Amino acid sequence: MATTFADQLRSLPDEALGALLQLRPDLVVPVPADISALAVRAQSRGSVARCLDGLDEFTLTILDAARVTRAADTALTSVPAILDLATGVAEDDVRVAVDRLRVRFLLHGPLEALQVVAAVDEVTSPYPAGLGRPADYLDPHAAALVADRAKLRRTVLAAPPGARAVLDRLAAGPPVGTLSRGGELRNGDTRGGDAGRGSEVAESIRWLVDQHILVPISEAGRAPRADGDLVELPREVGLLLRRDTGPLGALRPFPPLPEAPARDPKAVDSAGAGQTMEAVRATEAVLEALAAEPAPVLKTGGLGVRDLKRLARAAGVDEAGAALLIEVAHAAGLLGETETPVHRAPGAVQDIFLPTGTYDLWRAAGMAHRWITLAHAWLSMTRQPGLVGRRDERDRPINALAPDAERAGAPQARREALDALAELEPGSAPAVDDLLALLAWQAPRRARGRELGHRDGYSGAALLGITGLGALTSYARLLLTDAEATDSDPLGLHPEEAPADAVRALDHLLPAPVDHVLVQADLTVVVPGPPEPELAGELDVVAEPESAGGASVFRVTPASVRRALDVGYTAADLHTLFRRRSRTPVPQTLTYLIDDAARKHGGLRSGSAGSYLRSDDEALIVEVLADKRVTGLDLRRIAPTVLVSPRPVARLLGALREAGYAPVAEDSGGATVLTRPKARRAPSRTPRVMEPAGPPSLAGPRLAGVVEQLRRGDIATRAARRAPVTVRAAQGQAVPGLTAVQQHTQAMAVLQQAVRDRAKVWVGYVDSHGATLSRLVRPVSLSAGYLRAEDERGESLHTFALHRITAAVTEE
Helix, strand or coil: CCCCHHHHHHCCCHHHHHHHHHHCHHHHCCCCCCHHHHHHHHCCHHHHHHHHHCCCHHHHHHHHHHHHCCCCCCCEECHHHHHHHCCCCCHHHHHHHHHHHHHCCCEECCCCCEEECHHHHHHCCCCHHHCCCCHHHHCHHHHHHHHCHHHHHHHHHCCCHHHHHHHHHHHHCCCEEEECCCCCEECCCCCCCCCCCHHHHHHHHHHHHHCCCCEEECCCCCCECCCCCEEECCHHHHHHHCCCCCCCCCCCCCCCCCCCCECCHHHHHHHHHHHHHHHHHHHHHHHHHHHHCCEEECCCCCECHHHHHHHHHHHCCCHHHHHHHHHHHHHCCCEEEEEEECCCCCCCEEEEEEEEHHHHHHHHCCHHHHHHHHHHHHHHCCECHHHCCCECCCCCECCCCCHHHECCCHHHHHHHHHHHHHCCCCCECCCHHHHHHHHHHHCHHHHCCCHHHHHHHHHHHHHHCCEECCEECHHHHHHHCCCCCCCCCCCCCCCCHHHHHHHHHHHHHCCCCECCEEECCCCEEEECCCECHHHHHHHHHHCEEEECCCCEEEECCHHHHHHHHHCCCCHHHHHHHHHHHECCCCCHHHHHHHHHHHHHCCCCEEECCCEEEECCCHHHHHHHHHCHHHHHHCCEEEECCEEEECCCHHHHHHHHHHCCCCCEEECCCCCEECCCCCCCCECCCCCCCCCCCCCCCCCHHHHHHHHHHHHHHHHHHHHHHHCCHHHHHHCCCCCCCCCCCCCHHHHHHHHHHHHHHCCCEEEEEECCCCCEEEEEEEEEEEECCEEEEEECCCCCEEEEEHHHEEEEEECC
16 A cells, blocks of 8 residues: 555654754744645645755755656656666765655655655756756657667767767756857856857757757747757767766765865954954944935935945945945944935925934944944845945946845855855865855755855955954854754743853953053054043044054044033043043143133134124134134124124034134023034934744754644544544534534533443534644533543543533444
8 A cells, every 4th residue: 555645754753753844944834733734845846945955966966866767657766776877976975865865855755666756846957967858758769769779879979070069068968958040059058168159050950850869849848849949968868978977977975175274263363353343443434424424315215326435435445345334234223314304495304324323322332242233233134235336137226225235035145155164174264266166065056146145245254354364253153153942942032142152252352442542742642452432432522533443543633622622621621631541641732732722712702693702802803803714604793892693603603613713602691501512313223133044943842842743733633534524514624415513502411421421422622722623532520611521542631611612422
């Protein structure tokens, strides 16, 4: 008796069934009702395609061998048949690949009668291993030729050079070629040049067709067509032409490990840590530049090319690096959009890019925590920054933050690229092309079309400091460690441990934050390391940045001192600040600069008149009134020491400061008003976190619970099939000839009699989730609105709410 696919799954022990679910976790999303539903899902096109996507090149080739060796009458194959076709490799390697296919149930059945899941043929190439279809399927004349092996060899050997070149190309696969109007043979193989051109190729193909070595086929690829432009190489001819390379071509049972130069892991970590500091600094510079001069949002979405170049100059990186940092900052919630009025159009608003309120909190955190925020956002964001600057299908440039750079598969491609690097020895720094070749062997179906995403992943990892000197850093390995479900955490509720380990590892590599500076005689301020957040805030006010790096350099200027006085510092405060922070003596030039600026500061007072300007220094009032640089203020002298202007106070103060004066505002009582400028911020938003594509992994108690649920569901389903017709009709199943279902009072009478007789009954009921179930039980008691009964095996006591019972029938 034939064993069905569901019966094979049902006969598996719990360990083997759990192994299948671990290898194909999509089968239990959501959990099927029973084993039969699991079998249907395991044979579906989508599930089979996902399973094939995770298989390596050698395993897929062995699967092709199983497809090729299937018998025409039974569609079955065997391990010996596969071994005969897979020549040139060790038998054990082939058997291991077959076991990988069997444990995933892509091949099922005994070793002597293996069956390929039908959906495999639907989601893979119709030409397994690059071989064409059998000759007897394509053309009777070709079938007669291949039946005579000696004649076939003589015909192939007699082929002209041009015809032999065509044969060699089609034998390498794919076996179908198209003869273009220009006489060029195309078969989808881009690895080599054309077999020939013009009339020579056409004559060669005509000779091969006349000899029945090639078979013309129709567009649909089914019925022969004598005048068709498509030709196919029969499978038997292809196997003959592959006598040197083997029937399946060159087999690679092991991955092509790249020849990577070995770096010192300590040097890798040091280089990576330095790059993390640079990435954080550049991100901060980009956001500060946007805070100072917000960039408008384009009508089509995204950031303009001119603004991208400006931000790249501000951060000291190239445009590709600036695009990556902008995308990461936006994904991390540090950058957002807000509306601003348009001055030239009253009532109109325009969207602009600004740092969010989250940026201020991020900036106050430690260096390692700031970097981990950027790294997490980069790993999970569905944006592909490498597309910025390229052109879309309509030949329009793709801008940063534009919708065209959205790619749902970007997180998965990024993780695949880094996982391939993580599998190598620590300190290995292979070339990117070698890593792409490794990825193409590990998952050929998944890597196809993702080359740009993988390259983008490696370039982004280098810019963010995830890699150093081309190798993966130790703290990045901790960051990439998945929060796997364990017995102590079966649901994966504590995934924060790996990032915390990465933060601690990076903290040990980064220089400790410094709380002091070195003030030089030329008014430069050297910070010998990353400044503490408090020190960084003070330097932003009192000095101008000149260079960044391991030791950043600032310069104190008259403008920076005036800015510090404007936000509320006094001259004494500034002297105290530099004495407290500087490890070197404060030069006299800095002391004189502070005192001179403080003496001039507040010499002019402004108020609202529109605005007014007053000073106790009458000569200063005369100087301002005669200054041509402020003629746009329309100043008018109303007293020896007072000027008025129709302009607002803010504009008056800004214009005077641009002209080199140091005015301060005062309130209606004449008191000085000193305020720190309010930073504009976009509304804070929650970063969008995207986990890599694919269902969650199963392990430990969680896996055991799923297997147990499947077993119980299978038992319940089989029990439902054995239930009497009255119970099945009450459950809503179609029962021929039954026009009425059991009344509730009749069911209660049956249950009361069963309690007295200790007899078994079939009970149909609706559970709390609305599912209809049937169970064979032995009632124990019937009271207080509940039925208590033992199941048919007497293993447990069940309680049923009477209002949920739909039918009850005594077992016959």
